[in-house]
Amino acid sequence: MISDTLSESDFAEQLNIRIWEKLSRFNWMPFEEARKFVRKMKFKSSAEYLNAWRKELLPENIPAKPRRIYKELGFISMPDFLGYSTRFQEWMPFQEAREYVRKMELKSTPEYSSASKKGLLPVNIPGNPRVVYKNKGWVSMGDWLGTGRIADNLREYLSFEEAREFVHKLKLKNTNDWKAYYRSGKLPDYIPLYPGEKYKNKGWNGIGDWLGNKSNRFLNYIDFYEARDYARGLGFVSNKQWREFSQSEKKPNNIPASPSKVYKLKGWKGWADFLGSKGSKPKKKVRPFSEAKLFAQKEKVRSSKEWMNLSLLKILPKDLPSKPQNRYDEWKGWADFLGKE
DSSP states (O other), X not given: OOOTTSOHHHHHHHHHHHHHHHHGGGSOOOHHHHHHHHHTTTOSSHHHHHHHHHTTOSOTTSOSOHXXXXXXXXXXXXXXXXXXXXXXXXXXXXXXXXXXXXXXXOOSHHXXXXXXXXXXXXXXXXXXXXXXXXXXXXXXXXXXHTSOOOOGXXXXXXXXXXXXXXXXXTTOOSHHHHHHHHHTTOOOTTXXXXXHHHTTTTTOOXXXXXXXXXXXXXXXXXXXXXXXXXXXXTTOOSHHHHHHHHTSSOSOTTSOSOHHHHTTTTTOOOHHHHHTSSOSOOOOOOOOHHHHHHHHHHTTOOOHHHHHHHHHTTOSOTTSOSOGGGTOTTOOOHHHHXXXX
């Protein structure tokens, strides 16, 4: 029955309005307008957004599932739609993202990282593009930013001999000079920043040889036996005397100040051997490995810790070492030694 206070035409108009309100959710708000609206609400997650929609805090013509409605109309991801960032998202395609970044005219990786941290990049362009776009078009940061800088792994360098000849002309004195030189931006593209890595097994003989400076501490040292002959001729009886000698200007540059480190696997047998003295205490004699092993198993020693405690308490016989793993060439591990295998 038509109300007495409304004409038939007025009633029809009101009825149409109500029907439209019910159907408005199927006449969705344009994508850009909807995204702008929800971003102002500052949702921090998709869950927050859905909860607000269920409580009818959103207009009826903004969908609960924008991905489905706006899929072909500009939708990228929920982080982009809501305006928050997350590492779990759908990234912009490589070519499109690179084109966008190049227009920003950033000059370096630090500038790019700063722009990302300040939120100056769209949420679907990653702060670490090298990882996201690996095998998807990624070449280098120079290519990504459009600066023209060639990635180190793509550069063509001079041969070792040519590069070393170039560096010798610079007359750099030490490693610090080399660092200062390449930090100045003067290092040519055809000379590697890390020559030791680039020219490994291709002529590299240390930074001293690279710089052409014989006073550099990174020299090629003489053979162990030559160094030992020299040291024995000095008549030193202790490594303390050697250290004092090394700190003076008398020590030749091609003999190391720390021979125990340089010659560790090249003939080094201790300071007494190196200096030709009796200043170092000789190692005490120990019983043969098979007998030590038999002792450990007969006494039912359960672990390396227990063996060490026996040594500390002076329960072990004097001819049994506290660290058998360092004394026996036959050593195969504690399990074997204690009969636990």
